[in-house]
Amino acid sequence: MSTDGYNEMYANGGALRPHYEAFAEWLANTPVERLVRKRAEAxxxxxxxxxxFAVYGEEAGTERLIPFDVIPRIIPAAEWQALEAGLHQRVRTLNAFLHDIYHDQEILRAGRIPADQVLNNAQFRKEMMGIDVPAGIYAHIAGVDIVRAGAGESYVLEDNLRVPSGVSYMIEDRKMMMRLFPELFSRHMIAPVQHYPDMLLENLRTVAPKGVANPTVVLLTPGxxxxxYFEHTFLAQQMGIELVEGRDLFVSNEQVFMRTTQGPRQVDVIYRRIDDDFLDPLVFNRDSMLGVPGLLAAYRAGHVTLANAIGTGVADDKSIYPYVPEMIRFYLGEEPLLNNVPTWMLRKPDDLRYVLDHLSELVVKEVHGAGGYGMLVGPASTRAEIEAFRARIVATPEKYIAQPTLALSSCPTFVETGIAPRHIDLRPFVLSGKRVGMVPGGLTRVALREGSLVVNSSQGGGTKDTWVLEN
Amino acid sequence: MLSRTADHLYWMARYTERAENLARLLDVSYQMSLVPQSLASQNENWRALLALNSLEDAFAVSYGEVNVENVLRFMVCDPANPSSIYSCLRVARENAHAVRGTMTAEMWESVNATWIELRQQDFEHILARGVSEFFDWVKLRSAVIRGVTFGTMLKDDALHFIRLGGLIERGDNTARTLDMQYHILRQNDDEGASDFYRWGSLLRSLSAFQVYRKVYRDAIVPARVAELLILRMDMPRSLHACADGIVRMLQLIANDSSAETERLAGVLHARLHFGRIEEVLAEGLHEYLTDYMDRIYELGEGISRDFLIAS
Structure with missing residues (x-):
């Protein structure tokens, strides 16, 4: 894979890709001063x-802006349709996998995935065994990270099935672009995304416990x-549902209630943005002040729906990720439409040996890490950093996987030195309930530092509006 | 609505109103300090202001001498003083932040913008060059927040709790301001010429100067000032108007356990509704105002118990 990677706007040789033509013409006629002014306005x-967003490790309550880039990332209709089909297939499979491993474990018995990889995984929740969840759906909201590499082919980097975030930026970025450059929207047929909260609410309502005609849905935030937190308030407000903290809820008679100024009111569906470990101090982390004592009992009794379900982490764990293509074949009898990134599992001696010999070329990630923390990007690291990481790998190889350093595609971005290519990824949000659905596009994250491949906001990444063009 | 949400909205409103009233109180005190008088009596007035807010000890710890510069610094911009305007607006914003999803976007933005602008203020410049402009800014921001609140929010419980918080705080603050001025006037009997300015400043601080002229068409007489600020139903910052609003809000949010709080509010309202200023003065203005503040405090406790601290 070439290090330059695929450019979303220009083909090799510098020719403009057709879906960027109208935008390029607009850009050529827009003075840089206007872009500067509009960026300041944004x-x-x-x-x-x-x-x-709040940054962990900095002074409590520190709030930073996620940099917003005024140049959109444009996806032609045909490309999106292919992606959408692939996402559909993948998320259906992951839900089938979750249902299977918490019931009959056929895929383990068939030997398609080593049983110990699943059953001994820290994210596997034995409390979920045998529980039937509404519609058999576990991952109601999935944020699947997709990158383009090589000649432009798409790879799934991660399936985020726990509490994926970022959708509010997708919507706010669109709102901002429409405010800053309304003329662009009359020149392009851009698929709308602002109805996401309606889709989400509808989705959550379809998975209410059986027999509840008009379910009360709440969003549970850590605070x-x-x-x-911004996203939690944003979604709750957009959906018109209560934003609750653990202390606002209590369980009585295996039913969940919220404390209101008019007394207790029963809750049917909880869109929770709290990790499994903190949900119920009676069962999981005992010190958690964020959760609700007795919640798991109410859940097991089927009196409340949690979205996402407990125990979805086992399906997006980096040690399980390599098996997703196999799952698709197993559950759907189909060939995967989206590529997996080739992955070395360092618990395997052969893989470990290879990776240790090629650390400077590879990306090494902690199996349970997230958010760009605890990873090594070989080509971007000093010798000392590599050696320090090597020591950590050798100590506990089973905690790591490695992947080739993908030359992520890049998109023109307005940075200090002017308009220059920067690496991007894409996180579409896939909703699963009675049906699977998504709004066109997703959140495009951009690594603002030249050459950087890390797009996470906690590591200096920004965002772009993402346009899916309609035919 | 969620009890915790109601709690945040209620306290957001209280702290916003408190910041505004502090600005009013400090402004009138500052204006009065410009009226010719002995330095000793001037500083005595500032001491009274600290006492009114039970802040003498906290002040003594970090400042020592009571004078206009120190008290203004302490009450305007000292982040370590939980009663400073700075702290009030910070707490108001923190409460709003915790429940920003329950208010309109415009409302949250007006609260957040107030906090952002406050942090950009050059307080050394303000303290050196005159504080009145800053007080005007605080009043204006409070008015903006109030206007956006009433102009954009659905008339549901969220709005009722915001209004209730504002009314409780305002009633308490009007009573405090009046009580403090009365206290100072009583001590300064020999400086009679300044009384006119003192009562005039008091009226201005409560946006009541022109109202007084319009209502009474007469010279400024303490008994009428008291009547205007205590008993006049049509005077928006009067004790009567606040009590009236509190009764109405409590009716709108009533629940199974709030009957006693409603009754207490009704009693307070009746005293103001059917009271006469002669009786108030005969009882003693200070005693009357102290009793009022006690009752407001009791109502605040009742509201917390009935609605905000969830059972």
């Missing part, structure tokens, strides 16, 4: 609205100091 607006 910053002011985002700060005033408080579209910020105002969580890094994604």
């Amino acid at each position: 910053d002011t607006a985002f700060r005033r609205v408080g579209i910020t 105002a100091y969580n890094s994604a």
Whole structure:
């Protein structure tokens, strides 16, 4: 794979790709000063609205803006249709896998995945064994990270099935682009995304416990100091549902209630943005102040739906990821439409040996890590950093996987030095309930530092509006 | 609505109102300090202001001498003083942040923008060059937040709890301001000429100067000032108007356990509704105001118990 990678706007040789033609013409006629002014306007607006995220490890309550780039990432209709079909297939499979391993474990018995990889996984929740969840859906909301590499082929980098975030930026970025450059929207047929909260609410309502005609849905947040708190408030408000903290809920008679100014009110569906470990101090982390004592009992009794379900982490774990193509064949009898990134599992001696010999070329990730923390990007690391990481791998190889350093595709981005290519990824949000659905596009994250491949906001990444063009 | 949400909205409103009233109180005190008088009596007035807010000890710890510069610094911009305007607006914003999803976008933005602008203020410059402009800014921001609240929010419980918080706080603050001025006036009997300015400043601080002229068409007489600020139903910052609003809000949010709080509010309202200023003055203005503040405090406790601390 070439290190330059695929450019979303220009073909090799510098010719403009057709789906960027109208935009390029607009850009050529737009003075840089206008872009500077509009970017400042966006910053002011985002700060005033408080579209910020908290950064862990910095002073408590520190809020930062996620940089917003004024140049959109454009996806032609045909490309999106292919992606959509692949996402559909993948998320259906992952839900089937979750249902299977918490029931009959056919895939393990068939020997397609080593049983110990699943059963001894820290994310496998034995408390979920035999529980029937509404519609058999576990991952109601999936944020699947997709990158393009090589000649433009798509790879799934991660299936985020726990509490994926970022969808509020997708919507706010679109709102911002429409405010800054309305003329662009009359020149392009851009598929809308702002109805996501309606789809989400509808999706959550379809998975309410049986017999509940008009379910009460709430969003459970860890609170105002969580890094994604803005998104929690945003979604709750957009859906018109209560934003609750653990202390607002209590369980009585295996039913969940919220404390209101008019007394207790029963809750049927909880869109929870709290990790499994903190949900119920009676069962999981005993010190958790964020959860609700007795919640698991109410859940097991079928009196409340949790979205996502408990125990979805076992399906997006990096040690399980290599088996997803096999799952697709096993459950659907189909060939995978989306590529997996080739992955070395360092618990295997052969893989470990190879990776240790090629550390400077590879990306090494902690199996349970997330958010760009605890990873080594070989080509971007100093010799000392590589050696330090080597020691950690050798100590506990089973904690790591390695992948080739993908030359992520790049997209023109407005940075300090002007317009220059920067690496991007894409996180579409896939909703599963009675049906599987998604809004066209997703959140495009961009690594603002030149050459950087890390797009996470906690590591200096920004976002772009993502346009799926309609035919 | 969620009890915790109601709690945040209620306290957001209280702290916003408190910041505004502090600005009003400090402004009138500052204006009065410009009226010719002995330095000793001037500093005595500032001491009274600290006492009114039970802040003498906290002040003594970090400042020592009571004078205009120190008290203003302490009450305007000292982040270590939980009662400073700075702290009030910070707490208001923190409460709003915790429940920003329950208010309109415009409302959250007006609260957040207030906090952002506050942090950009050059307080050394403000303290050196005159604080009135800053007080005007605080009042204006409070008015903006109030206007956006009433102009954009659905008339549901969220709005009722915001209004309730504002009314409780305002009633308490009007009573405090009046009580403090009365206290100072009583001590300064020999400086009679300044009384006119003192009562005039008091009225201005409550946006009541022109109202007084319009209502009474007469010279400024303490008994009428008291009547205007205590008993007049049509005076938006009067004790009567606040009690009236509190009764109405409590009716709107009533639940199974709030009957006693409603009754207490009704009693307070009746005293103001049917009271006469002669009786108030005969009882003693200070005693009357103290009793009022006690009752407001009791109502605040009742509201917390009935609605905000979930059972």
